[in-house]
Amino acid sequence: MTTNRQIIFKSRPEGWVTPDTFGAREVPLPGLGERDVLVRAIYMSLDPYMRGRMDAAKSYAAGFQLGEPLQARVIGAVAASRNSDYAEGALVFGTLDWADYTLVPGGKGLRAIDPAAAGVPLTWHLGALGMPGMTAWVGLGFAEPTHGDTLFVSAASGAVGQIVGQIGRLRGCRVVGSAGTDAKVDFLKNDLGFDAAFNYRTAGPDILSALQAAAPGGLDIYFDNVGGAVLEAALDAANRFARFVECGMISQYNLTRDETPGIRNMTHVVRKAIRMQGFIVSDHADRRADFEAEMIPWLKAGKVKYRVDVAEGLENAPTAFIAMLKGGNFGKQVVRIGREP
Amino acid sequence: MTTNRQIIFKSRPEGWVTPDTFGAREVPLPGLGERDVLVRAIYMSLDPYMRGRMDAAKSYAAGFQLGEPLQARVIGAVAASRNSDYAEGALVFGTLDWADYTLVPGGKGLRAIDPAAAGVPLTWHLGALGMPGMTAWVGLGFAEPTHGDTLFVSAASGAVGQIVGQIGRLRGCRVVGSAGTDAKVDFLKNDLGFDAAFNYRTAGPDILSALQAAAPGGLDIYFDNVGGAVLEAALDAANRFARFVECGMISQYNLTRDETPGIRNMTHVVRKAIRMQGFIVSDHADRRADFEAEMIPWLKAGKVKYRVDVAEGLENAPTAFIAMLKGGNFGKQVVRIGREP
Numbered sequence: 001m002t003t004n005r006q007i008i009f010k011s012r013p014e015g016w017v018t019p020d021t022f023g024a025r026e027v028p029l030p031g032l033g034e035r036d037v038l039v040r041a042i043y044m045s046l047d048p049y050m051r052g053r054m055d056a057a058k059s060y061a062a063g064f065q066l067g068e069p070l071q072a073r074v075i076g077a078v079a080a081s082r083n084s085d086y087a088e089g090a091l092v093f094g095t096l097d098w099a100d101y102t103l104v105p106g107g108k109g110l111r112a113i114d115p116a117a118a119g120v121p122l123t124w125h126l127g128a129l130g131m132p133g134m135t136a137w138v139g140l141g142f143a144e145p146t147h148g149d150t151l152f153v154s155a156a157s158g159a160v161g162q163i164v165g166q167i168g169r170l171r172g173c174r175v176v177g178s179a180g181t182d183a184k185v186d187f188l189k190n191d192l193g194f195d196a197a198f199n200y201r202t203a204g205p206d207i208l209s210a211l212q213a214a215a216p217g218g219l220d221i222y223f224d225n226v227g228g229a230v231l232e233a234a235l236d237a238a239n240r241f242a243r244f245v246e247c248g249m250i251s252q253y254n255l256t257r258d259e260t261p262g263i264r265n266m267t268h269v270v271r272k273a274i275r276m277q278g279f280i281v282s283d284h285a286d287r288r289a290d291f292e293a294e295m296i297p298w299l300k301a302g303k304v305k306y307r308v309d310v311a312e313g314l315e316n317a318p319t320a321f322i323a324m325l326k327g328g329n330f331g332k333q334v335v336r337i338g339r340e341p
Numbered sequence: 342m343t344t345n346r347q348i349i350f351k352s353r354p355e356g357w358v359t360p361d362t363f364g365a366r367e368v369p370l371p372g373l374g375e376r377d378v379l380v381r382a383i384y385m386s387l388d389p390y391m392r393g394r395m396d397a398a399k400s401y402a403a404g405f406q407l408g409e410p411l412q413a414r415v416i417g418a419v420a421a422s423r424n425s426d427y428a429e430g431a432l433v434f435g436t437l438d439w440a441d442y443t444l445v446p447g448g449k450g451l452r453a454i455d456p457a458a459a460g461v462p463l464t465w466h467l468g469a470l471g472m473p474g475m476t477a478w479v480g481l482g483f484a485e486p487t488h489g490d491t492l493f494v495s496a497a498s499g500a501v502g503q504i505v506g507q508i509g510r511l512r513g514c515r516v517v518g519s520a521g522t523d524a525k526v527d528f529l530k531n532d533l534g535f536d537a538a539f540n541y542r543t544a545g546p547d548i549l550s551a552l553q554a555a556a557p558g559g560l561d562i563y564f565d566n567v568g569g570a571v572l573e574a575a576l577d578a579a580n581r582f583a584r585f586v587e588c589g590m591i592s593q594y595n596l597t598r599d600e601t602p603g604i605r606n607m608t609h610v611v612r613k614a615i616r617m618q619g620f621i622v623s624d625h626a627d628r629r630a631d632f633e634a635e636m637i638p639w640l641k642a643g644k645v646k647y648r649v650d651v652a653e654g655l656e657n658a659p660t661a662f663i664a665m666l667k668g669g670n671f672g673k674q675v676v677r678i679g680r681e682p
Contacts, residue, residue: 052612227607246610253608262603266568267594269587269619271393276617278610 004029005314006069007098013054016254017325021054022070022318030103037086037107040079041100041314041337044072045126046321046329047159048225051253069097075113075125076102077341083107089341093125098317100337117296121308122340127159127332128299128306129292135247135281136163136223137291140171142277143221143243147172150215152234155225156197157184157307159332160247164223165194166304173221176214178207178230180327187330192305200230207233218242226251228261235268246278254325307331345370346655347410348439354395357595358666362395363411363659371444378427378448380437381420382655382678385413386467387662387670388500389566392594410438416454416466417443418682424448430682434466439658441678458637462649463681468500468673469640469647470633476588476622477504477564478632481512483618484562484584488513491556493575496566497538498525498648500673501588505564506535507645514562517555519548519571521668528671533646541571548574559583567592569602576609587619595666648672 003026010023032038050072053064064070074096078086086092086107094110096102104110117129127133139160145151151168155161156177165188168175177188177197188197196214203210211219211233218239224231227249234244252260268274298304309331311320317335324333344367351364373379391413394405405411415437419427427433427448435451437443445451458470468474480501486492492509496502497518506529509516518529518538529538537555544551552560552574559580565572568590575585593601609615639645650672652661658676665674 231607246607246615248611249608257605260605262573262605263607264598264601264603266572266587266604267590269617270589271621272619273621273624274587274617274619276610276615278613278615280612280614283614 002029003027004099004101007314007317008068009054009064009066009070012056012066013254015256015259017051017054017322019318019322024315029101032080032082032103033105035083035106036081037078037083037092037104037110038080039074039076039092039094039096039102039104039110041074041076041096041102042340043123043126044074044096044098044314044317044335044337045130046072046317046324046333046335047132048248048250048253048325050321051325069099071095071097073126073131074102074337075122076338081107086110086112091122091341093130098314100314114292114296116292117299120296120299123308123310123332123334124299124306126334127308128163128304129295131281132159132332133163133295134284134288134291136160136167137295138281138284138287139223139245139247139279140164140167140221142279143223143245145171145173145221149173149220150176150217151221151223152176152178152211152215152219152237153223153225154178154200154230154234155248155250155327156188156194157331158225158329161223161225162192162306162331163304166192168221169193170298170303174215176211178211181330184330187307191307208236211237221245223247224249228252232263232265235263235265235274238268238272238274240272242272242274244274244276246276250325309333311335313337343370344368345440345442348655348658349409350395350405350407350411353397353407354595356597356600358392358395358663360659360663365656370442373421373423373444374446376424376447377422378419378424378433378445378451379421380415380417380433380435380443380445380451382415382417382437382441382443383681384464384467385415385439385655385658385676385678386471387413387658387665387674387676388473389589389591389594389666391662392666410440412436412438414467414472415443415678416463417679422448427451427453432463432682434471439655441655455633455637457633458640461637461640464649464651464673464675465640465647467675468649469504469645470636472622473500473673474504474636475625475629475632477501477508478636479622479625479628480564480586480588480620481505481508481562483620484564484586486512486514486562490514490561491517491558492562492564493517493519493552493556493560493578494564494566495519495541495571495575496589496591496668497529497535498672499566499670502564502566503533503647503672504645507533509562510534511639511644515556517552519552522671525671528648532648549577552578562586564588565590569593573604573606576604576606576615579609579613579615581613583613583615585615585617587617591666650674652676654678
């Protein structure tokens with residue numbers, strides 16, 4: 001462990017992310033100052049919001065710096081420490097480099113794994129129990145789901161969507177999902193207990209018909225992860241007083257304003273008295289204890305399941321990220337960088 | 342008064358309303374059955390939502406029937422009555438025909454004028470104290486305005502917009518309006534006390550620059566009456582946690598789905614954690630007493646002013662309606678059908 005592999009932000013993408021967006025380098029491991037912690041990465045989380053951090057325009061997350069390592073949520077083990085809060089070998093989370101190792105000055109921003117969650121697979125701490133799971137839980141709260149509501153979630157087999165649908169069922173909703181392959185649709189119906197699901201790609205231009213067939217009574221809640229044509233269909237299929245949770249719009253992230261096919265049926269928002277609530281989960285960090293109090297028992301009891309898509313090796317992280325933005329992942333995307341202890 | 346002039350819904354418009362949409366006829370006055378009331382129209386309200394009632398597609402208001410008289414909110418005088426609740430000569434509101442007279446079976450749906458509002462001009466009962474005023478008051482409530490918020494309202498000199506801006510000022514907001522002529526812009530700034538206003542038509546394609554110049558600190562609240570390009574600019578200019586009140590989208594009502602330029606920057610809803618609330622004022626009829634308790638004193642004290650655009654004569658109602666949909670009115674549009682008592 002005398003050198004450290006890093007993936008750097010080589011060039012800013014215009015439109016789709018490409019292999020040219022990324023560079024690789026090896027650098028010497030730095031020495032540790034007082035209270036510094038060196039973390040060895042085990043699993044790294046890849047999430048769609050990271051695309052926004054690649055744009056020069058202001059995003060809600062601080063932008064990535066060109067020529068510097070990209071960053072992500074990582075779960076790792078303390079490899080060296082001059083900080084009594086973090087013993088060598090301890091498992092920790094942090095927003096760390098796309099790298100084998102990250103030096104964390106003063107241990108700032110690290111967080112130990114919740115002992116209450118012992119026994120939950122390590123990768124789930126980046127998903128069901130991590131930012132995506134909390135995103136699902138906080139976001140669905142805005143929609144105030146009640147027994148008998150029809151809930152539609154897009155990107156339903158993804159990191160957030162899986163949890164949205166399963167919480168929805170636990171709250172008594174009829175749950176409908178969309179996904180981009182037939183295998184994902186089968187997974188939603190057969191493994192996660194969705195009431196209905198459809199493949200938005202094979203639905204072709206008529207997403208609305210597929211949605212209406214899956215939700216003949218209309219939508220009371222739409223949890224939006226994709227924006228674009230699916231959002232338009234959801235507005236058409238919405239019932240009066242529907243609640244739209246605007247969590248993400250992955251179909252838009254790689255398009256310029258002029259390339260973007262706009263939403264043409266916003267008049268439904270008025271006519272159907274729809275409420276749309278956008279949110280960023282980091283604004284709701286104070287809800288973490290409440291989230292964990294509900295989610296950890298669900299996970300331990302098997303009431304909420306979670307599928308993870310593991311890419312092997314730091315060197316494959318760029319390919320996995322590019323594929324994820326096109327829906328190539330099946331479940332929450334993580335990268336295995338090092339061995340579990 | 343042996344015959345009655347009526348304006349009928351002759352043909353359904355595709356796109357813009359035209360003179361061919363309307364027909365005129367004279368019919369004999371009907372006899373009155375027990376409890377029936379015959380109302381002579383004095384002022385009739387023309388409102389943009391009525392365009393939606395001309396479409397075959399479901400709107401929130403029941404559709405107009407082809408071959409039958411169009412309907413509108415009307416203030417009138419009881420011309421004949423077999424109903425002890427409505428004496429001859431009494432002033433009443435109702436949803437009545439575009440006509441000199443309407444027979445109201447059983448007096449159903451009529452409402453007497455609130456005595457507390459005596460002294461307020463009769464036309465204001467269709468505007469500041471009517472559906473448009475209550476729309477402004479209820480809608481702005483969704484945005485939870487607080488002192489120091491920047492509030493932007495479109496169609497700001499219109500029936501609803503005038504009230505929105507003035508309530509906003511009374512709530513301590515900095516108020517910015519857009520309108521379609523320089524005279525309207527002057528009216529907003531000089532007569533209604535708006536802090537800033539701009540002409541969206543002369544702003545040309547760069548509505549955003551005009552909006553940013555008028556609201557350099559960004560928008561905390563957008564009260565949307567128009568949709569389309571102004572909504573897109575408001576999303577661009579919005580601050581984090583902005584509240585959008587979706588009241589109407591008059592720029593869209595005469596366009597087919599394919600003609601509609603969509604909203605291309607909905608990702609701001611996510612990134613800026615924007616809440617959009619659509620509403621229909623008739624869902625909030627239970628708030629009328631609270632609305633009147635606040636609005637009547639404001640009107641009587643001159644704290645809220647109201648400009649009315651009066652078209653003269655039932656026969657000119659179609660022309661006035663067509664002009665209103667293109668922004669030709671200056672203030673709340675009404676039609677004077679008969680003399681005040």
